[in-house]
Amino acid sequence: MIIDNLDKSKLPNHIAIIMDGNGRWAAKKGLSRTLGHNSGVESVQEIVEEVLNLNIPYLTLYAFSSDNWNRPPHEIGTLMDLLVESLKTELKKLIKNNIRLNTIGDISALPKLVQNEVKRAIDITKNNNKMVLTIALSYGAREELENVIKEIASEVKNNTISLENIDQSIINKHLYTRNLPDVDLLIRTSGEQRISNFLLWQIAYAELYFTDVLWPDFRKKDLYSALLNYQNRERRFGKTSEQINV
Ligand code: FPP
Numbered sequence: 495m496i497i498d499n500l501d502k503s504k505l506p507n508h509i510a511i512i513m514d515g516n517g518r519w520a521a522k523k524g525l526s527r528t529l530g531h532n533s534g535v536e537s538v539q540e541i542v543e544e545v546l547n548l549n550i551p552y553l554t555l556y557a558f559s560s561d562n563w564n565r566p567p568h569e570i571g572t573l574m575d576l577l578v579e580s581l582k583t584e585l586k587k588l589i590k591n592n593i594r595l596n597t598i599g600d601i602s603a604l605p606k607l608v609q610n611e612v613k614r615a616i617d618i619t620k621n622n623n624k625m626v627l628t629i630a631l632s633y634g635a636r637e638e639l640e641n642v643i644k645e646i647a648s649e650v651k652n653n654t655i656s657l658e659n660i661d662q663s664i665i666n667k668h669l670y671t672r673n674l675p676d677v678d679l680l681i682r683t684s685g686e687q688r689i690s691n692f693l694l695w696q697i698a699y700a701e702l703y704f705t706d707v708l709w710p711d712f713r714k715k716d717l718y719s720a721l722l723n724y725q726n727r728e729r730r731f732g733k734t735s736e737q738i739n740v
Pocket residue numbers: 513514515516517518519531534535538555556557558562573576577580629709
């Protein structure tokens with residue numbers, strides 16, 4: 495078993511996943527895209543459970559990008575329905591397993607019903623502290639950075655901050671991810687090797703892992719493979735190999 499080869503002391507603190515390939519998975523099987531997304535939810539359930547079992551404290555999932563609004567209205571509706579349904583059915587598990595739900599993105603752009611369900615789950619789980627499950631909804635990293643710049647510029651204009659005091663920690667405090675640590679491992683499924691406007695600032699030093707596995711097929715054994723691959727990388731953060739291995 496791959497899991498036996500994992501070094502439990504060298505796991506990432508924060509995993510982010512671009513869950514891609516639901517549509518292609520369905521097409522390969524002659525099924526509708528809706529069924530692809532349904533199966534994608536089963537992968538979400540299994541991966542959340544496994545990340546929790548491994549005591550990894552932060553998991554961030556790209557569920558709906560700001561560009562996904564350009565999909566056919568029917569598919570957007572399916573994804574929103576699935577989200578509401580999942581939040582309703584999974585809430586008990588979040589509570590039982592001490593998971594705090596968090597979101598990043600422009601939540602105000604979501605239909606009211608989705609907003610209410612999201613807010614309710616966030617509120618009910620707000621004191622949970624074993625793991626933070628962040629769902630990116632109507633999220634785009636460039637939009638996030640645009641907001642950060644506007645907010646800081648307006649603080650400079652109001653004299654609540656001086657230009658000289660703007661630094662990376664101030665920028666961090668304005669990001670949606672202000673309460674999250676940097677991403678250590680970014681996984682993208684389905685063979686695409688791009689970032690697609692996800693967490694551009696936060697992945698500055700993340701290890702990137704791309705796999706051909708389509709999201710509905712991505713299960714715990716695939717997570718172990720990603721983690722094993724991560725553990726075989728040397729993270730130098732700009733230093734030399736000799737400095738890291740003293
Ligand atoms: C990518 O597949 C997947 C999405 C755009 C949505 C991901 C959403 C889920 C797995 C379900 C809801 C999430 C939660 C957290 C309950 P794609 O449609 O881009 O696939 P394709 O590239 O093969 O067409």
